[in-house]
Amino acid sequence: MTENPSIWQRCKVWFHRWGSPAWFYRTSGxxxxxxxxxxxxxxxxxxxxxxxxxxxxxxxGDSYRIIYIHVPSAWMSMMIFALMAAFGLIGMVWRIxxxxxxxxxxxxxxxxxxxxxxxxxxxxxxxxxxTYWQWDARMTSELVLLFLYIGVMALYQSIDEPRKAAxxxxxxxxxxxxxxxxxxxxxxxWNTLHxxxxxxxxxxxxxxxxxxLIPLLLVVAASKFYYAAVLLSRSRxxxxxxxxxxxxxxxxxxxxxADPT
Amino acid sequence: xxxxxxxxxxxxxxxxxxAGELLQPLWFMALVVALxxxxxSPEAAELRQIAGGVVWIAALLASLLGLEAVFAHDEKTxxxxxxxxxxxxxxxxxxxxxxSRWLVSGLPIVLISPxxxxxLQLQTDALVVLSLSLLLGTPxxxxxxxxxxxxxxxxxxxxxxxxxxxxxxYVPLLIFATSAVKETQAGANVDMQLLLIxxxxxxxxxxxxxxxxxxxxxxxxx
Numbered sequence: 490m491t492e493n494p495s496i497w498q499r500c501k502v503w504f505h506r507w508g509s510p511a512w513f514y515r516t517s518g519x520x521x522x523x524x525x526x527x528x529x530x531x532x533x534x535x536x537x538x539x540x541x542x543x544x545x546x547x548x549x550g551d552s553y554r555i556i557y558i559h560v561p562s563a564w565m566s567m568m569i570f571a572l573m574a575a576f577g578l579i580g581m582v583w584r585i586x587x588x589x590x591x592x593x594x595x596x597x598x599x600x601x602x603x604x605x606x607x608x609x610x611x612x613x614x615x616x617x618x619x620t621y622w623q624w625d626a627r628m629t630s631e632l633v634l635l636f637l638y639i640g641v642m643a644l645y646q647s648i649d650e651p652r653k654a655a656x657x658x659x660x661x662x663x664x665x666x667x668x669x670x671x672x673x674x675x676x677x678x679w680n681t682l683h684x685x686x687x688x689x690x691x692x693x694x695x696x697x698x699x700x701x702l703i704p705l706l707l708v709v710a711a712s713k714f715y716y717a718a719v720l721l722s723r724s725r726x727x728x729x730x731x732x733x734x735x736x737x738x739x740x741x742x743x744x745x746x747a748d749p750t
Numbered sequence: 751x752x753x754x755x756x757x758x759x760x761x762x763x764x765x766x767x768x769a770g771e772l773l774q775p776l777w778f779m780a781l782v783v784a785l786x787x788x789x790x791s792p793e794a795a796e797l798r799q800i801a802g803g804v805v806w807i808a809a810l811l812a813s814l815l816g817l818e819a820v821f822a823h824d825e826k827t828x829x830x831x832x833x834x835x836x837x838x839x840x841x842x843x844x845x846x847x848x849x850s851r852w853l854v855s856g857l858p859i860v861l862i863s864p865x866x867x868x869x870l871q872l873q874t875d876a877l878v879v880l881s882l883s884l885l886l887g888t889p890x891x892x893x894x895x896x897x898x899x900x901x902x903x904x905x906x907x908x909x910x911x912x913x914x915x916x917x918x919x920y921v922p923l924l925i926f927a928t929s930a931v932k933e934t935q936a937g938a939n940v941d942m943q944l945l946l947i948x949x950x951x952x953x954x955x956x957x958x959x960x961x962x963x964x965x966x967x968x969x970x971x972x
Contacts, residue, residue: 678925
């Protein structure tokens with residue numbers, strides 16, 4: 490090994506710093522405002538363009554505009570589940586507490602996105618399909634996904650010791666992640682078997698006009714920053730709550746009192 | 751290996767000494783199935799149509815009963831700690847428990863299913879497929895239940911929570927099994943569905959026992 494630490498080693502040291510609650514708390518405090526800023530910079534024009542400027546759909550009229558909420562939520566619901574399981578795996582393998590915390594804090598955000606996707610989906614379904622609820626493959630998998638999220642959250646809340654709770658919930662998230670593709674494809678297969686005549690409206694990107702697509706992409710990007718901001722805020726809160734009797738929050742408090750910036 | 755056999759034998763002996771408890775899930779299952787003709791219709795044609803789904807849902811619900819029995823007793827008596835300290839790997843001990851658990855709670859469901867299918871006027875060919883799908887599916891149910899039981903060992907209200915954790919994971923199994931029964935009734939070939947359930951069984955047997963040992967370790971070591 491050389492005298493000077495290589496870039497790789499520096500990266501490793503930098504990465505390991507994130508494992509310290511005090512460092513995490515302080516650094517994320519600097520990052521969160523930027524994440525919120527990016528989220529709003531992307532979301533406000535995205536929503537404005539999507540809800541007011543983009544032309545109405547020739548088939549669905551204005552009701553299609555709900556996709557600017559629905560599609561980002563549906564994507565986020567699945568992405569957050571995968572990330573939650575990934576954080577859980579990192580936490581379990583390397584025993585990094587921050588990763589466990591982030592896994593746990595991802596669950597309510599993901600569940601909220603899943604719920605929003607389901608609600609907006611059924612609101613969109615009423616004018617388009619003529620019914621609030623259709624046992625459509627994607628809706629059914631979203632519903633199962635919501636139950637999986639609720640399971641992870643309920644398991645976490647039911648165990649008193651926080652680290653044990655976080656690890657058990659992470660393991661459940663991993664099991665859920667392995668099962669999700671199986672559930673998804675089985676539901677899809679079941680759906681095609683039972684109801685061939687479900688109205689399938691082609692709203693894939695390929696058939697979408699640019700004036701509709703750009704706002705959608707903006708909102709999708711904004712939702713990622715929203716998740717990052719909320720995840721960091723929630724994790725900070727949870728760490729502070731769990732460590733309230735430890736030294737670093739007290740030191741932080743004293744430092745803040747001495748130099749309120 | 752001798753330890754494995756010894757454990758299975760002890761588990762079975764203990765289970766058969768409480769034969770009444772052993773039968774409870776079966777009574778429950780029979781009761782659930784009997785409620786459907788009462789609640790929907792005693793017409794043979796209608797019952798036949800829903801028979802596969804009803805028996806399967808009753809089986810899934812029955813599997814959720816007595817779920818905490820998988821590890822809770824060992825937890826109370828400190829036997830789980832001994833498992834941790836034993837020379838044999840935790841996986842062997844868990845596998846023994848899973849086998850005995852399936853023999854005690856899964857196999858009876860398979861054996862009672864033809865009787866319940868007759869209640870629901872199911873034809874013989876569909877009845878065979880139903881029992882076969884349960885034979886392939888009950889080990890998956892046992893594995894998932896044991897995983898939920900291991901995960902909830904440290905939690906306060908384990909019993910209700912376990913059902914909440916397990917039920918969503920049952921979805922693919924329910925879909926393919928009931929479709930196998932329905933397609934048989936429609937005269938179609940159901941190899942695909944049965945093979946898919948077998949694939950899920952292989953996946954579950956491979957992945958869930960290690961996950962259970964991880965869950966037990968989380969409970970015991972943290």
